[in-house]
Amino acid sequence: MDRIMAAITYNRICELGSLSAAARSLGISRPMVSRYLDEMEKWAGARLIHRSTRRLTITPAGEKTLEKTRQLALLSQGIEGDATRITPSGTLRIACAHFTATHLLGPVIPPFLARYPALRIEVDINNHPVSLVGERIDLAIRITNEPEPGAIARVLGTCQSVLCASPAYLARAGVPTTPDDLAQHNCLHYSRFSGQSWSFRDAEKGAMSVAVSGNFSAGISLLLCDMAAAGVGLAMVPAIEAQTGLESGRLVRVLPQLEPQPLGIYGLYQSRDHQHAALNLFLDAIKQHLLQA
Structure with a gap:
């Protein structure tokens, strides 16, 4: 069996996530696609794709093989003009x-x-x-x-952040004046981080990091911004996300003398x-x- 065609077929299976879709794309039958995949697995000496009724999953060996088959396909078809x-x-x-x-x-x-x-x-x-x-x-x-x-x-650029809260929250909980004060506040944070700390840059003291905790976390900065505007606590979010709230007065900057560490x-x-x-x-x-x- 043509190993180059097997490699091209394997690439298309991985790209489209389906043997049937690969067959339609290549203009060959579904059984032929399956035969090419079997040939690739024999060639690699390992299972490349886990098959289930719902989806195909590339194995670690399949990922390594995909790197090589893509290069082989480029060599066989010629580099793009x-x-x-x-x-x-x-x-x-x-x-x-x-x-x-x-x-x-x-x-x-x-x-x-x-x-x-x-x-x-x-x-x-x-x-x-x-x-x-x-x-x-x-x-x-x-x-x-x-x-x-x-x-x-x-590297494409940098993202500037801002530490902010609602006027109502600050009136109720007090206004932090130093980074150490954040330990006494409800700090809203990103849920995908198990341990949470906020980093700042100070003109005199340089970089510093402060451990924070709170009763709400989310994986979306817009939701953190909304919770801060609703008075739930302090949030460090991208400046562009907080811009509307800051301009309307629903949010105010906290510790404005410090610059959150850019990302x-x-x-x-x-x-x-x-x-x-x-x-x-x-x-x-x-x-x-x-x-x-």
């Missing part, structure tokens, strides 16, 4: 958090799709790290100072060797948007 790189097509799959999708991707995607009408973009809203290979993700956008290991991380905005992808033709163009568009914001 300049026209393909200039006019990308196909589907670009992006993973990011809710805040990133709303405030960062939202303004960038419409003009980008207008410029490249043959391209399709799928956005997976997920506040947790994802497997780029296992979830068939071309690009993950993360706001963090510790990007996930195992991927190439391109990096990263574009994460698996490899430079077989990336989507639109990936770098899209990263450039995000970076340009952040420079103009």
Whole structure:
């Protein structure tokens, strides 16, 4: 059996997440796709995909094999020409958090799709790290100072945060005047962090970190912002998320003499060797948007 075709078929199965979808895409029968997958597993000497009635899951051995089969497919089909790189097509799959999708991707995607009408973009809203290979993700956008290991991380910009609360909460609980005062307050935080601390930069003392705790957490910054505006407690959220509340007076800045530690905005992808033709163009568009914001 043609091993190059088996590799191409395996790539398509992983890309589409279905043997039937791969068959339709390649114009071959479903049983033939299954035979090619069997051939790939014999070639690799390992189970590459776990099959169930609901979904296919790529095994660790399958992820490693996918890296190699993508390279093999590129070698067999030839590297894309300049026209393909200039006019990308196909589907670009992006993973990011809710805040990133709303405030960062939202303004960038419409003009980008207008410029490249043959391209399709799928956005997976997920506040947790994802497997780029296992979830068939071309690009993950993360706001963090510790990007996930195992991927190439391109710096796109920084995200400024603000510590804020409602006037009603501060009237009831008191106004913090030093970072140590935060231990006496209800601090709303992101649920995906098991241990919680807030970091600041002081012009005189430099960087500092303060342990905080509270009775509410969420994985979405908009909800934390809403809870702070409702008087539940203090929240450290992206400045752009709090802007409307600050301008309306529903929120006020807390400890304005301190600057919350900025977070990096990263574009994460698996490899430079077989990336989507639109990936770098899209990263450039995000970076340009952040420079103009």
